[in-house]
Amino acid sequence: MTRLRQVSLIGAPTDIGAGARGASMGPEALRVAGLAAALQARGAQVEDRGNLQGPVNPWLPPQDGYRHLPEVVAWNTQVHTAVYAELQAGRMPILMGGDHCLAIGSISAVARHCRERGKKLRVLWLDAHADFNTNTLTPSGNVHGMPVACLCGFGPQALIELGGATPAISPKWVRQIGIRSVDEGERRFVHEQDLEVFDMRFIDEVGMRHAMELALATMDANTHLHVSFDVDFLDPSMAPGVGTTVPGGPTYREAHLCMEMISDSGLMASLDIVELNPALDERNKTALVAVDLIESLFGKSTLMRK
Incomplete structure (x- = not known):
């Protein structure tokens, strides 16, 4: 992209919604992998806001189908406040997670900002999982499997009301890409709510290019594009450092094409990078791959055509 972007990095070091410990170390792994310098090299003006503070993970069994709900609410409230403040200041927030439950706070803040500014919201959910479970559908109670459902109004009151409007978003605003692991009850619920999913079977059949053309269709200059990038979107052969x-998953080139086409739209205005788990990684390999892909989101390309 040619215009100077004012970018704010926000660390959320918690694995409060996850089933494995270690995503709390994700923000530091991204810093070690050189995220800020990589964005600066792409022409962004970067401020690292440091890490948010929240409750420790008590590592308890679920209650009423939710694990750690009070702590999940506390972390997402922090994320909501921080992301909303950056958007109000005209900056692009990049949330460095942490697990994917944090997208509830992040996207509810983006939705609030879009309501106030009269902008259309589109969410690209890059993930191996649909994350559309509820407390009655979930096999585990881990809230990182529920953020899309919560954002669409299906969840505990404290989470679905976080952004001041319920639901925060409509399922029609979401495009899921790379999905290949969905629980049985969750699958039925996704179909009932008419969520648009470009799963790996679809990408195998038509290719990443066509899938992304469909996912990016009908956007215009008044669209705020939010990208929620779960690192388990990638095939584990190149991104082993995730808990699930x-x-x-997509190949290295398919993943870059996905990011390059998002960049070409010129509409991305906020980003989550979540579920990076350095405890399960190999010499920070996954963080380095993630930074490489985020450079493509910010305009890095090998395109040689004129």
Whole structure:
């Protein structure tokens, strides 16, 4: 992109919604992998706001179908406040997680900002999982499997009301890409709510290019594009550092094409990077791959055509 972007990095070091410990170390791994310098090299003006503070993970069993709900609410409230403040200041927030439950706070803040500014919101959910569970559908109670459902109004009151409007978003605003692991009850619920999903079978059949053309269709200059990038979107052969690996994800080139086409739209205005788990990684390999892909989101390309 040619215009100077004012970017704010926000660390949320928690694994409060996850089923494995270690995503709390994700923000530091991204810093070590050189995220700020990589964005500066792409022409962004970067401020690292440091890490948010929240409750420690008590590592308890679920209650009423939710694990750690009070702590999840506390972390997401912090994220909401921080992301909303950056948007109000005209900056692009990049949330460095932490697990994917944090997208409830992040996207509810983006939705609030869009309501106030009269902008259309589109969410691209890059993930191996649909994250559309509820407390009655979930096999685990881990809230990182519920953020899309919560944002669409299906969840505990404290989470679905976080951004001041319920639901925060409509399922029609979401495009999910790379999905390949969905619980049985969750699958039915996704179909009932008419969520638009470009799963790996679809990408195998038509290719990443066509899938992304469809996912990016009908956007215009008044669209705020939010990208929620779960690192387990990638195939575990190149991104082993996640708690929920699922084989059969996009290849290295498919992932870059996805990011390059998002960049070409010129509409991305906020970003989550979540579920990076350095405890399960190999010499920070996954963080380095993630930074590489985020450079493509910010305009890095090998395109040689004129």
